[in-house]
Amino acid sequence: MKRSVFRNRALPYLLVLPQIAVTVVFFFWPAFESLRLSLFRTSPFGDKTSFVGLENFRKLLTTPEYYQSIANTFVFASGVTAIGLGAGLFVAALATQKIRGLAAYRTAVLWPYGIAPPIAGIIFLFIFHPSYGVLPYWLGFVTSYEFNWLLKGWVAMALVILATAWTHVGYNIAFFLAGLLAIPTSVLEAASVDGAGAIRRFRSIIFPLLSPITFYLLVVNLIFSFFGSFGVIHAVTQGGPGGATEIMVFKVYKDGFIGLNLGSSAAQSVLLMILVITLTALQFRFVEKRVTYS
Amino acid sequence: MKRRVRAVAGLAALLLVVLPTAALAKTEIHLWHAMGGQLGETVNELVKQFNQSQADFEVKPLNKGTYPEVLTGAIAAYRQKNPPHIVQVFDVGTQTMLLSGAIHPIFQLMKEQEIKVDWNDFIKPVTGYYSKDGNLYSMPFNSSSPILYYSKEAFKKAGLADKPPATWKDVGEFSKKITAAGGAKCGFTTSWPSWTMLENTFPWHDQPFATNQNGYTGLDTKLLINGEFGVKHIGQLAAWQKDGVYSYGGRMGQPDPKFINGDCAMLIQSSAVIGGFTKSLKFAWGTGPLPHWGPPYRKQNAVVGGATLWVMKGQKPADYKGVAQFMKFIAEPHQQMWWHVTTGYLPITQTAIKNLEAGYHFKKNPEQWTALGQLSGKPTANSQGHRLGNFAQIREAIEGEMENVFAGKKTAREGLDAAVAKGNDILKEFAAANKP
Structure with missing residues (x-):
């Protein structure tokens, strides 16, 4: 490693100051505010505030709904990440084939990422809604199975996972595509000459070489499903039926903005923050060991 | 504050261009509401009629999203000490507003501004839902059942x-x-x-x-x-x-x-x-x-559903005069009838209902009477509303x-x-x- 040396001792600090300032104002300050709010019980308009210590946390950790929302979050995040990464890699692999109109095809597969999650939610509603969706209407002709996620919790969960994964798959494709194109063809050709089939080539060469990108996408997809998945759920199920799709970040919103219970909402966001920090740290500790950086 | 300064500056600039000789300085009254689409247009039309009916005040309607979004928006603005003058809050937000300490009750406002409103003219299920100790706290606006x-x-x-x-x-x-x-x-x-x-x-x-x-x-x-x-x-x-x-x-x-x-x-x-x-x-x-x-x-x-208009406290005394004028305007039979016929929300004063009857409105449109019919009668402790x-x-x-x-x-x-x-x-x- 080469060390750069600044003559002026203040200059390096000055240069990183904008980044530090942004981090403090937009990350540390709000995080600290949530932490402070989580220790208080506040009336909606903020005119009556009383310190309650850890009461907000105690209450959360003694209600079954909160644990249900944690469980929902894990199901949701694993589903979105698995489908998002799997489909992303699959489509990216297809997009490296030599076909006509490759550029147009590559552009098209990235499109879903350009659609705002609430809009994606609305699109899915038009396809899947039991009252006015196209798919249940067609299904009605071939089967008597009622595709009713307004009452069936697991169907609702599958639907929001699918919709969220779909909005995010373009992002994954872009990264996988870049990763695949960066793999030197000479290595693959050498492997072919040595008699390695497509599966063997993928397992022994492509996947290890893609592992830094896969790891990066794993972390980003998980964080995205924990935090960024709000739009789809808000548009499609609003956490229903009976709380079956109520993930933690949606509960933070619902209790804070509809319930106007800011103390509990802040406590939930603190817990969510702790959970995500822990998860990310764990991933770096254990999963990253298996990543090969070239 | 900044927003208002900017808005005033913008308006002033616009007036300088469009009406170089017009008299300036209409007092602005901000109204936040949750009426989207066709209903939003109707609110704008109602406000336009008010703005054209007098020269001192200009009501500025703003659609802030859904009912919960309007309420949280108003709360955030209040906490930053810059609330709008009037906020439309849905029925289920009534208790929250009553206890907020952030409002100026409508009965008190009208008394202060010496504007006579015959509150008894309003139908009971509506006033009952939004009154405390016999006094009306918010202005009934869109009511349905x-x-x-x-x-x-x-x-x-x-x-x-x-x-x-x-x-x-x-x-x-x-x-x-x-x-x-x-x-x-x-x-x-x-x-x-x-x-x-x-x-x-x-x-x-x-x-x-x-x-x-x-x-x-x-x-x-x-x-x-x-x-x-x-x-x-x-x-x-x-x-x-x-x-x-x-x-x-x-x-x-x-x-x-x-x-x-x-x-x-x-x-x-x-x-x-x-x-x-x-x-x-x-x-x-x-x-x-x-x-x-x-x-x-x-x-x-x-019981009625829908929303009412709440007046926020902490505004300038001169502004309250305009707020009261606007409230008086929308309580008048003409506006009540127009609002009902255009939107399907209920007419909520006896006078408006009588006038509509006189014009055979309910005979011609029996479906418009159904909801009113089931609101009649003297409410009991079980049927006055929910708080x-x-x-x-x-x-x-x-x-x-x-x-x-x-x-x-x-x-x-x-x-x-x-x-x-x-x-x-x-x-x-x-x-x-x-x-x-």
């Missing part, structure tokens, strides 16, 4: 008379006949499930929804919806959900398409959709009051449990017990946060 819509064609196909079902027993029988005759796939569906099936069905049968006279007389309120009546009603809906008599279609207005596209022969939904249905329904339809269970339950009245803290969150909890019951995961009693437990927790939290 849930009614039954039915498809005349589906009824005809099943050989039924052109008459809405009056009792729940009829609803069941009619539905079975209609589905058997192929008139529709399901008998009926319900929009706003908690509002139509519990919040209104309880007072309609003179049953208590919560202790403390539905929350009017104290903060230590508990829900009472898991009693014999609630279990009977929700239990029947759950049984009907299984036989296809009833078809649960989700929350808010989501079930409407089931009726609009002819899947269900009946719909229970707010009277406020009459305007939209008149324009868009492709089949003949009629309305009837909420169905009733009959004896031993008494027939009382339904529950964080009601939006309670409604949410109730609807979640209704879904569990209709999905067959819980019995009606288990589901309602769980809804009551959750609701009581929310009420306790609200009482603790609002301890004086």
